[in-house]
Amino acid sequence: MAACATVPVTQPADVSTFTPDCPAIGSFLDTAVSQGRTVGASALVWKDGTEACFERAGLASREENRPFARDTLVQIFSMTKPVTGVALMQLWEQGEFGLDDPLYWHLPEYRDLQVATEMGSDGDLVLRDPSRPPTMRDVMRHTAGFTYGGSDEPADIVWERLQPLSPDNTLAQFSEEMAQVPLIADPGTRWFYSAGVDVQARLVEVLSGMAYDDYVAANIFTPLGMTDSAWKRDSEDLDRLARIYVADENGALVPMPREEWLEPNFAGKPMTMGGSGIVTTVDDYMRFARMLLNEGELDGQRILQPATIRIMATNMLDARITPENRLWLPSKGSGGFGLNFFVRTSPPMSPEENRGTVGEFFWDGYPSMLFWVDPAQDMAVVFATQKVPFDNALHHDFRDAVYGADYVGLPPE
Structure with missing residues (x-):
């Protein structure tokens, strides 16, 4: 595991002057599509209070020749989990x-x-x-x-x-x-x-005392202006929904069977999972990420108190839970786990480890979805694609594109 290495990356980039490399991000997306690593993808970067980059490449539906656009809907799977954590911690703040x-x-x-x-x-x-x-x-x-x-x-x-x-x-x-x-x-x-x-x-x-999805809609989606986010979607949304592609044994990407693809959100089933299920856009999810970056507030709407965000983004794993008892968590980077987030506690220790800054917190989703919040760099990033199985190598190379391969990951002083 990369987290077990002892020698940090040498010749670090100057993190105090870091700027995301938008052309490199665009080039990465183009290359990932042209090499058949994914069918389509987009990336949105928010830094220093403004949009820094939006890049896209490839197709949301290869069968319909439909581009992966800014308003493409994606099934984010486990990126639902941070939303659930925020909902529950609102009730913690209320003393429940x-x-x-x-x-x-x-x-x-x-x-x-x-x-x-x-x-x-x-x-x-x-x-x-x-x-x-x-x-x-x-x-x-x-x-x-x-x-x-x-x-x-x-x-x-x-x-x-x-x-x-x-x-x-x-x-x-x-x-x-x-x-x-x-x-x-x-x-x-x-x-x-x-x-x-x-x-x-x-x-x-x-x-x-509310249905879970109704609670989230009333207390997170609506105040944040996330008007394109929900568990249950209507048939008219299919024209914007990205197809999920499955890598076969040879690496070729084939469309997930339609029934499996649509069952969670379009079949009228009663289950509303806390760990999966939201369908959204990169812009909507970025509003959620920006709220986290801004310590619980966005555009005058307070979702959580700053101290609560800091609690959630603090590593809470006992040191006695050794790496061999952390399943695959160490593959995410040098860090631990807070409340529904991975938390980076040390800089990347080798070129094989994903780039990131100490203090960042994030999570990802089964179809290779990813977002992170980097408070030290005043930055939030959303990477959207729909490829399974989960592809950590894609995330490694995307983070290299955002930060640069020699980024040391120490917060600016």
């Missing part, structure tokens, strides 16, 4: 919960969680009580012991049987089924990417 409250105080179905340790010789899971119950903080930093399914953990046997995140479930039904899935470890001992953010969405419903 404490970060160290046990989760079951607010969702009683999680009172009797157990840890699955192995599959017994009789074919049944071996279960034990956890060392402590998961807290609200655990739920927001992926240390609750929850799973997302699809791993070799014994608990996933129950996940696969119940399918808590079925699109036919409501969030209430999801939560009842999720509470039946054993934990993969004691809370606070492992960072394990999970459906914990969907638990957060259910918490928003219970604590606010």
Whole structure:
């Protein structure tokens, strides 16, 4: 892992005079498309209080020969997670919960969680009580012991049987089924990417008394002027929706089957995930990113207090959670995890590590989506594409284009 290297990049760029290289960003996008690394993409950079760059290349739909335009709609998948974190922390500011409250105080179905340790010789899971119950903080930093399914953990046997995140479930039904899935470890001992953010969405419903998507629309999208963002979309939006392309075993990009592509947002299903599902544009999502950059406020609309943003953007992983217990998180860079964000705590330690500045916070999404907030450089960036599986190499090269390959990542003094 790059984070294990000990020698930082030499000959650093002068970060105090950093300016994003817009021609390099445009060239990167053109090259990525021409080399078949993605079908289409766009990038939007906001720096020092103004738009610095917008670049685009390729197609939103190869089959329709439709360009990847500024108003192209994209399915952002896990870039939904920071929105959910902001929604829940609004309720924290209102005194609805404490970060160290046990989760079951607010969702009683999680009172009797157990840890699955192995599959017994009789074919049944071996279960034990956890060392402590998961807290609200655990739920927001992926240390609750929850799973997302699809791993070799014994608990996933129950996940696969119940399918808590079925699109036919409501969030209430999801939560009842999720509470039946054993934990993969004691809370606070492992960072394990999970459906914990969907638990957060259910918490928003219970604590606010509103449907989750209605709460987000009223308290985040509308005040921020994000008029083109939602989970449920209408058929007329299809003319702007980017197709998701899947890299086959030879690297060729083929369109995702239509039913799979459209089911989350266009099939009228009841599930509104907290960890995925928003359809938006680069401009709309940049308004969310600018709010974070401006410590919770945009155009006179206060979404969160500055101190709350700083809490969310502070690494909260115990040092005792060693790299081998952080799944693939170290591949994101030298850092840790706050509340629904990766947080960079050290400069890049090798050319193979993604460029970035100490103090940045970000997240990404399954179809190779990416955004980040770089407070030291007064910059926010949104990179939009629709390619699966997730392509970290694409993000590495995009960040090289934005910062320059020799960017040292130390905040300007």
